[in-house]
Amino acid sequence: MLMHLQVRNFAVVRQLTVDFQAGMTAITGETGAGKSIALDALGLCLGDRAETDSIRAEAEKAEVIASFQVPHKSPAAVWLSENELMDEEEPDHCVLRRLITREGRSKAWINGYPVNVAQLKQLAPLLVNIHGQHEHQLLTRPEHQLELLDAYARHSHLLSEVESAYQQWYQLRKQQKEALQKQEERQSRAQLVRYQVEELDQFALAEGEYTELELQHKRLSNSSALQEDSQFALNALYEGEHNNAYSLVQTALLRLEEQLSIDPQLEPAVKLLGEASVQIEEAARELRLYSDGIEVDSDLLVQVERRVTQAVQLARKHQLDPEQLPKLHQQLSEELAELEAAEAKLADSDEQVQAAAQHYRKVAAKLSKQRQRAAQELGEQISTSMRALNMPHGRFVIAVDHQEQAPATRLGTDSVVFQVTTNPGQPLQALAKVASGGELSRISLAIQVITAAQLTTPTLMFDEVDVGVSGATAATVGKLLRQLGQNNQVICVTHLPQVAAKAHQQLRVDKTTDGESTETQMTALDHDHRVIELARLLGGDTITATTKANAAELLATGS
Missing domain, CATH: 3.40.50.300 (P-loop containing nucleotide triphosphate hydrolases)
Known part of the structure; x- marks a missing residue:
C-alpha cells in the first residue's frame, strides 16, 4: 500500500x-x-x-x-x-x-x-x-467493455493461452503464405538443380579421380616411349651383352678386392663399388617390373581421353576447375534435398495450419464460456448496485456473442456488449444509447467498485x-x-x-x-477538523451550528 x-x-x-x-x-x-x-x-x-x-x-x-x-x-x-x-x-x-x-x-x-x-x-x-x-466516457467503447469483463473474470491464464494459440496460428499462416509466394521460384530452381545433379550423378567423378585420370592419360599417351627408354636403361645397366654397367662394376670390384691385401686404403672404394653393384641390380629389377607393367592399350587411352574431356567440358559449364566437380556435386545434392524438403513441408503446412486453427478455436471457445459465466455474475452484481444507486428498476446485462468462425484476434472471437434498462417496460439496449449522463456516471462507478x-x-x-x-x-x-x-x-x-x-x-x-x-x-x-470540513461541504463557506451538527451526525453515522 x-x-x-x-x-x-x-x-x-x-x-x-x-x-x-x-x-x-x-x-x-x-x-x-x-x-x-x-x-x-x-x-x-x-x-x-x-x-x-x-x-x-x-x-x-x-x-x-x-x-x-x-x-x-x-x-x-x-x-x-x-x-x-x-x-x-x-x-x-x-x-x-x-x-x-x-x-x-x-x-x-x-x-x-x-x-x-x-x-x-x-x-x-x-x-x-x-x-x-472520466472513466465513464470509456464505458461505451466495446474494447473497454471487454477489458472490464476480463479484469473481473481474472482469467489472465486463459487470455495468455488464447494469445499464444493466435500467435502460433498467425505465424504458421504467415510462413505458409511466404512459402506459397516463393513456390514458383523454388520449383524452377529445383528443376534446374535436379537436372544438374542427375548429370553429375551419371558422370560420378570421385574425389581426386581427375588427378588420377590426368596421370593415367599421360602414361597411356607415352607408353611406347616409356617402354623403349626403360628397356634401353635395363640393357645398359644389366641385361646388355657387352659392357653393361653391372658387369663393369663387378669386374672393377673383383680386381680391387685382390689388391686389398696389399693396400687397405682401397677398402672405402671397394665398399662403395659393392653398394653400387647392389643398387644397379635393384634398379634393374625395378625397371624390369616397370617395363613389364607398361600398358600399350589404345582402347583404354580412348576411354580415359573421353572421361577427361567430359570432365573439362562439365567443369567449364559450371565455371570451375575439374577438380572441384565432386564438391559441386555434393553442394547441389544438398540444395536439391533442401528444396524438396521445403516442398514437402509446404504440402504438410495445410495440416499444421488447420491443426493450429482448431486449437485456437478450442481455447477461444473455452475463454468465451468463462466470459459468459463472469458476464452473468457481473451483470447481476451491477444490477444490484444500480438499484442501490437510485435506479430502482435498473437491470444490467453483459451480452457475450461467440461465433466460431469469427475473425481471429489475440483476445478471442467474442463480441461483448453492455446492455442496460433503467425504466419499467424498457427493453435492454446498448449502454451508450440508453443511459443519461448521470446514470452512466453511476453505472460506471458501480462497475469500477465491483471490478476493483x-x-x-x-x-x-x-x-x-x-x-x-x-x-x-x-x-x-x-x-x-x-x-x-x-x-x-x-x-x-x-x-x-x-x-x-x-x-x-x-x-x-x-x-x-x-x-x-x-x-x-x-x-x-482530526475528528474536529473533519466535522468542520464536512460542514463546509454541506453548507458552503458559511458554517453554522446546524451544518456542524449535521456534519457531526454524518461523520458518526459514516464511521
Whole structure:
C-alpha cells in the first residue's frame, strides 16, 4: 500500500509531504484547490509522461517520491526480485523516485537503482490502480467493455493461452503464405538443380579421380616411349651383352678386392663399388617390373581421353576447375534435398495450419464460456448496485456473442456488449444509447467498485468518480468505497460529504496565494477538523451550528 508521498515543485505545489494509512482515505477541498494534485504527482512517479509544464514556475526541476509497503511474495515483490530491484535492507518496502528538469530530461529510480520509464510502467499496475473521473466516457467503447469483463473474470491464464494459440496460428499462416509466394521460384530452381545433379550423378567423378585420370592419360599417351627408354636403361645397366654397367662394376670390384691385401686404403672404394653393384641390380629389377607393367592399350587411352574431356567440358559449364566437380556435386545434392524438403513441408503446412486453427478455436471457445459465466455474475452484481444507486428498476446485462468462425484476434472471437434498462417496460439496449449522463456516471462507478474488488492491486485510487451523484445515492457510494477499503487501501478524491464521512481518514487540500505565487498544501484532519470540513461541504463557506451538527451526525453515522 502507499505509505508516503513527497512532492517538490510540481504544478502549484512547492513542498508537500503526505502520510497515507490503510483503509479508505478521502481527499476533499474547494473547487480548484488541486484535490487531484497528489494523484497526478503519483502518476508521474508511476511512469506517466513527464511534461516540463508541470514544473512549478520559479523552479528548475520537479521531484516526486512515493513509498510503498510491499508484502512478501506479492506480485510487486516478485517483480522487484526478478528485476533485481529489491531493497535488501527493507525487502517489504519500495521507494519510487522521479525527477524532471526544465530542459525536458527525466530520471527515475526504484529503491535507489536507476531505471527507465518502461520499468516504472511495468511495476505501476502491481502497486496502484487509478480510476479517473472520466472513466465513464470509456464505458461505451466495446474494447473497454471487454477489458472490464476480463479484469473481473481474472482469467489472465486463459487470455495468455488464447494469445499464444493466435500467435502460433498467425505465424504458421504467415510462413505458409511466404512459402506459397516463393513456390514458383523454388520449383524452377529445383528443376534446374535436379537436372544438374542427375548429370553429375551419371558422370560420378570421385574425389581426386581427375588427378588420377590426368596421370593415367599421360602414361597411356607415352607408353611406347616409356617402354623403349626403360628397356634401353635395363640393357645398359644389366641385361646388355657387352659392357653393361653391372658387369663393369663387378669386374672393377673383383680386381680391387685382390689388391686389398696389399693396400687397405682401397677398402672405402671397394665398399662403395659393392653398394653400387647392389643398387644397379635393384634398379634393374625395378625397371624390369616397370617395363613389364607398361600398358600399350589404345582402347583404354580412348576411354580415359573421353572421361577427361567430359570432365573439362562439365567443369567449364559450371565455371570451375575439374577438380572441384565432386564438391559441386555434393553442394547441389544438398540444395536439391533442401528444396524438396521445403516442398514437402509446404504440402504438410495445410495440416499444421488447420491443426493450429482448431486449437485456437478450442481455447477461444473455452475463454468465451468463462466470459459468459463472469458476464452473468457481473451483470447481476451491477444490477444490484444500480438499484442501490437510485435506479430502482435498473437491470444490467453483459451480452457475450461467440461465433466460431469469427475473425481471429489475440483476445478471442467474442463480441461483448453492455446492455442496460433503467425504466419499467424498457427493453435492454446498448449502454451508450440508453443511459443519461448521470446514470452512466453511476453505472460506471458501480462497475469500477465491483471490478476493483477483484483486483490484487493493494492500492485503489478514485478521482472524483462520484460526479453526478448526490443525496442518499452519495451515501451508498461512500458505503461501497468503505467496504472496498476493508481489503484494499482506497484513496478517493471527492466533493461529496456523504462519501468523505465514510472514510477512515480524511485529507483536506488548500490553495493559498500571496498575490505573486500560488501554493497547494494537503493536511490530515482530526475528528474536529473533519466535522468542520464536512460542514463546509454541506453548507458552503458559511458554517453554522446546524451544518456542524449535521456534519457531526454524518461523520458518526459514516464511521
